[in-house]
Amino acid sequence: MTQKQLTQQAINAIRNKDEATAVDVLAQLEQCKRLSAEAKNTLQQLESFLDDVDVPPETLSSRMKGYRRFYSRSHLTKNGEKSVSNGDDVALALEHLDPDEVCVLADQLLPLPVPHAVKYERLNPGHRRMCAGNRLRSAVNRGDLIVEDRKLKAVTK
Numbered sequence: 001m002t003q004k005q006l007t008q009q010a011i012n013a014i015r016n017k018d019e020a021t022a023v024d025v026l027a028q029l030e031q032c033k034r035l036s037a038e039a040k041n042t043l044q045q046l047e048s049f050l051d052d053v054d055v056p057p058e059t060l061s062s063r064m065k066g067y068r069r070f071y072s073r074s075h076l077t078k079n080g081e082k083s084v085s086n087g088d089d090v091a092l093a094l095e096h097l098d099p100d101e102v103c104v105l106a107d108q109l110l111p112l113p114v115p116h117a118v119k120y121e122r123l124n125p126g127h128r129r130m131c132a133g134n135r136l137r138s139a140v141n142r143g144d145l146i147v148e149d150r151k152l153k154a155v156t157k
Helices: 003-015 019-052 060-068 089-093 099-109 125-142
Strands: 072-076 082-085 145-148 151-154
Touching: 003 019, 089 125, 089 145, 089 151, 099 125, 099 151, 125 145
Parallel strands: none
Antiparallel strands: 072 082, 145 151
16 A cells, blocks of 8 residues: 555544554555655665766666577578578578578568668678668568568568
8 A cells, every 4th residue: 555545544534433444554654654765775875885886887788698699509601601690580591591582582571762782782791791780670570561482472461
């Protein structure tokens, strides 16, 4: 019960001349106030402690570190590097495609006014592949595309 409710209950008990209830409710109210003061004191101590602790601001690198534990090593890329992915259906469907092939697939399934390769030409190949892949993943999440037998397909409506 909140302090406000206890206070109202005490007032009603006093008006009704119910002394036993009034005493009981007032005791509960005092306990509530005491706990509230203790909580306030604890909160102040925590705030003081946190003021003394240097917490570095979150960076993209630190945020991504949390996601990396879900990544799985998959295959070797065309240039012989090991690839990592989150292992979802979209990642598996795009697993053996290079950046240009992912852009072409995105053009086929999600046409834009300009081709994906042109839209992302200022980016490095890995980032270009990631951006086109994220557009495909978003379309799967929206239900516009499906993954069947490790192939992306448009949903027929």
